[in-house]
Amino acid sequence: MRRIAAIVMSLAAGCGSTTELSVFGESFAEVGIASSDMSDGWAIRFSEFVVAIGDVRVSGATDAALPGWSVFDIAADSAGLGHPLDALDADLHDGGAVHYRIARPDKVVGGNATDAQVRALRDAGVAIHVSGEAVRGMQRVTFDWDIPMDLAYDCDIDAVDGQTGARSVELTIHTDHLFADDLDLEPQLAFDALAAADEDGDEHVTPLELEAVPLAGLDAYLTSRQDIETLWSFVGNLATTMAHVDGEQSCTPRFVPDAYADSTAGVDAAGVDAAGVDALGAGAALFEEHCVSCHEAGGPTLATASPGYALFRITRGGAFFPYGSEMPAFDGLLSGAEIAQLSGYLKTLQTAP
Numbered sequence: 001m002r003r004i005a006a007i008v009m010s011l012a013a014g015c016g017s018t019t020e021l022s023v024f025g026e027s028f029a030e031v032g033i034a035s036s037d038m039s040d041g042w043a044i045r046f047s048e049f050v051v052a053i054g055d056v057r058v059s060g061a062t063d064a065a066l067p068g069w070s071v072f073d074i075a076a077d078s079a080g081l082g083h084p085l086d087a088l089d090a091d092l093h094d095g096g097a098v099h100y101r102i103a104r105p106d107k108v109v110g111g112n113a114t115d116a117q118v119r120a121l122r123d124a125g126v127a128i129h130v131s132g133e134a135v136r137g138m139q140r141v142t143f144d145w146d147i148p149m150d151l152a153y154d155c156d157i158d159a160v161d162g163q164t165g166a167r168s169v170e171l172t173i174h175t176d177h178l179f180a181d182d183l184d185l186e187p188q189l190a191f192d193a194l195a196a197a198d199e200d201g202d203e204h205v206t207p208l209e210l211e212a213v214p215l216a217g218l219d220a221y222l223t224s225r226q227d228i229e230t231l232w233s234f235v236g237n238l239a240t241t242m243a244h245v246d247g248e249q250s251c252t253p254r255f256v257p258d259a260y261a262d263s264t265a266g267v268d269a270a271g272v273d274a275a276g277v278d279a280l281g282a283g284a285a286l287f288e289e290h291c292v293s294c295h296e297a298g299g300p301t302l303a304t305a306s307p308g309y310a311l312f313r314i315t316r317g318g319a320f321f322p323y324g325s326e327m328p329a330f331d332g333l334l335s336g337a338e339i340a341q342l343s344g345y346l347k348t349l350q351t352a353p
């Protein structure tokens with residue numbers, strides 16, 4: 001009898017333990033941002049808002065992960081419902097977490113974007129492509145931006161009382177954030193500074209033109225971050241704030257992609273790598289050769305001690321947001337073993353007395 005009860009229980013639990021995921025850019029992406037929502041009278045309409053989403057994982061009473069990347073044009077009309085991503089065999093009824101990453105797509109398996117849109121992201125090596133127009137009275141300025149970015153998000157999902165059947169979770173992309181004037185506290189939406197960046201007067205504002213505008217000259221633009229020096233860097237960092245779930249629920253950034261997260265960097269505690277090389281000695285020599293030109297001998301202080309972070313940053317460099325730096329990607333310049341040796345060496349610098 002007890003066995004039958006257990007089977008019935010597990011059937012009941014299995015029933016409706018699906019989580020249906022969708023991706024939504026809100027009415028801002030689909031319909032536009034009205035001048036009444038902007039602080040300076042411009043109105044925005046997107047013609048494309050293409051975003052690549054990967055490393056999707058759902059964890060609750062049961063867990064599941066979605067392989068590959070999905071690319072969405074969230075400016076496309078979904079009648080306010082969002083675009084279906086996939087249904088995962090995971091139970092979130094008692095709450096849990098959703099994880100996803102916005103980065104240049106690897107193998108693309110889903111989404112509503114056209115092949116041409118996917119190819120354009122891939123060719124540019126970026127996570128987001130956005131184009132559209134801003135209009136105010138007789139003024140009209142278009143924009144067409146490729147935004148390089150690589151950042152993941154951990155999002156808490158609340159329990160739902162009494163809900164049965166499939167649970168739905170929306171990955172909400174706050175597209176209006178791209179026009180905010182404050183990265184910290186009380187942002188207003190504005191386009192004046194972006195329009196004024198149109199240096200060549202062709203009524204089309206490019207990333208290069210935004211890059212040429214020093215943030216220090218823009219009184220209305222606020223950030224507590226010292227390393228954001230240009231208007232383009234500001235916009236790129238705004239892009240990293242767009243990811244939410246279920247509308248307004250915010251998410252915590254996670255810097256290390258899944259592909260690097262479990263890495264032990266191939267160097268053991270005694271500093272010997274898989275090939276039996278004195279990896280720390282080799283790492284120190286590599287650092288001297290390739291890194292000291294920018295990093296002082298003490299090495300960079302790592303923003304996060306998460307395993308795999310140093311490996312990720314050395315492999316991919318910094319030419320994408322939220323970093324937006326000159327640091328070159330060493331993928332292809334150094335071997336995987338050499339990058340592991342460097343990463344092991346950097347860790348010893350962190351823990352040195």
Ligand code: HEC
Nearest residue numbers: 290291294300301302303310313314318323325326327342
């Ligand atoms: C052209 C200059 C340049 C070179 C060469 C360079 N870096 Fe960097 N690196 C930077 C800058 C600038 C930053 C800070 C901004 C950022 O995070 O991208 C940085 C950041 C880092 C970080 C992340 C630090 C953190 O806490 O976020 C790591 C790790 C790193 N570098 C390792 C290396 C290693 C190892 C090498 C050599 C193989 C190297 N870098 C070569 C410029 C460089």
